[in-house]
Structures are given as structure tokens and as C-alpha cells.
Amino acid sequence: MNVYAASKAAAWAFCQMYARTQGWPIVGAMIFQAYGPGQPGHTLVAAAVQAALRDQDFAMTAGLQQRDWIYLSDVVCGLTTVLRHNLAAGETIELGTGTATAVVDVVRLIYELVDGKGQPRPGVLPGRPGEDSIQQANAAHTLAQTGWQAATSLTEGLRQTIQTAQSTL
Numbered sequence: 001m002n003v004y005a006a007s008k009a010a011a012w013a014f015c016q017m018y019a020r021t022q023g024w025p026i027v028g029a030m031i032f033q034a035y036g037p038g039q040p041g042h043t044l045v046a047a048a049v050q051a052a053l054r055d056q057d058f059a060m061t062a063g064l065q066q067r068d069w070i071y072l073s074d075v076v077c078g079l080t081t082v083l084r085h086n087l088a089a090g091e092t093i094e095l096g097t098g099t100a101t102a103v104v105d106v107v108r109l110i111y112e113l114v115d116g117k118g119q120p121r122p123g124v125l126p127g128r129p130g131e132d133s134i135q136q137a138n139a140a141h142t143l144a145q146t147g148w149q150a151a152t153s154l155t156e157g158l159r160q161t162i163q164t165a166q167s168t169l
Contacts, residue, residue, distance in 0.1 A: 002130050012092070019090035027087045029079055032096035032137045036072025036157065037164035045158070048107045049165045052114035059124040063104025066134045068096035071157030074150040081148040096137025097150040109155065113162055 012028055019026040035045040044060075051058040070078075078095040087093065107120040143149045152160075 002128075016090040023089060025089050027082060027089070028092040029082050030092055030094045030137070031070065031075055031078075032094065032135060033067035033069045034072060034075050035069060036161055038072075044103065045106065045110070045161060046165075048110045048120070049114070049158075049162055052111045052116050052118055053162070053165060053169060055117040057118045057121050058107060058111075059121045060104070060107060061125045061127045062123045063107060063120075064102055064133070065127075065131055066100035066102050066136070067106075068098065068100050068136045069106060069154050069157070070096050070137075070150055071152035071154075071160070074152050074157075078142075078148055078150070081146050085146050087145060091145070093142050093145060094137035094139070095142065095150075096139060097154075098137055098139025099154075100134050100136040101154060106154070106158070110158055110162070113155070113159055 015026045015028065018024045035043070039046040041047060041050060048058050048060075074097075075095055078093075082093050082095075104120065104122045107122075111118065111120055139149055
């Protein structure tokens, strides 16, 4: 928990209150750990891809926290699906794959796919205080409510992200 997370939770509680009390058709989409081409360079996947492509080591936290990684095109499809469904006011739909993968494993996979000379350096940086150890979407609920589920595997999404990054070097 941090200030940013608390402010998002408070804003969503405010929106849900208006949905309940005023009947406003407000529906939320909680996007889990989105990644893909075009991300800012300071984000984890983009930074790790750039380091791997440059044959550099990648200093990181221990990376034991687990996240539900969702590829950009799946986010777009998920949001479009949410907009097209007549969901209950105040409903939250979680956009993720339903599978949690450790941050360190994602960075290792990036380096494996690039097959360069650098390597991840887990544990070099301190962890962030108050960070949840696991963040995983309830993909079964999303599928039941909307008929939508993520289609891109983590490996394929990272492969596409790396290919795009290689073309811009």
C-alpha cells in the first residue's frame, strides 16, 4: 500500500458510491501489470528489454513479488469488451490473465529470449516498502461476466515487445 494505491482506491470508492446512490452507469476496469511496445523506458519490462538488448546487466530488487502480466493488445480488447457489455453499475472487471509470475522470472525470461551477454542481478536494489507480494486478476469472474479472456501468453508478449524494441535500435 502506498499513496498512489490509496488514492486510486479512494477514487474508485467515490465512483461506486455515485453508481449506487445516483444510478450512474459507472463500471471499473482494473488493469493488472500491463506491458508491451511503447512503454516508457523506466518501466520494468521496457528497462529490462533495453538492458538485455545492449548486453548489459540489469540491477533489480529480489523480484519475488508476483504479478499478473497482461500484454497491451489484450488490455485493448478487454477494455473494448467491457465497454460493450451492460454490466451492473459499480461493477469492477479485472483485466489480467489469472496467472501470477514473479518479477525475477519475467526479467530472466526477457534475457533468455534476447540471448545476449548481460544478465539480471536480483537483490541488488532494495524492495519497495508496502508492496503487495501477489497481485493476480480474477480472470474467471471476468470471463463469466463478459466472455473475454486474455489471449497472449507471457512468452509471446515478451517476444513481440523485444522484436519491436530491436527494430528501434
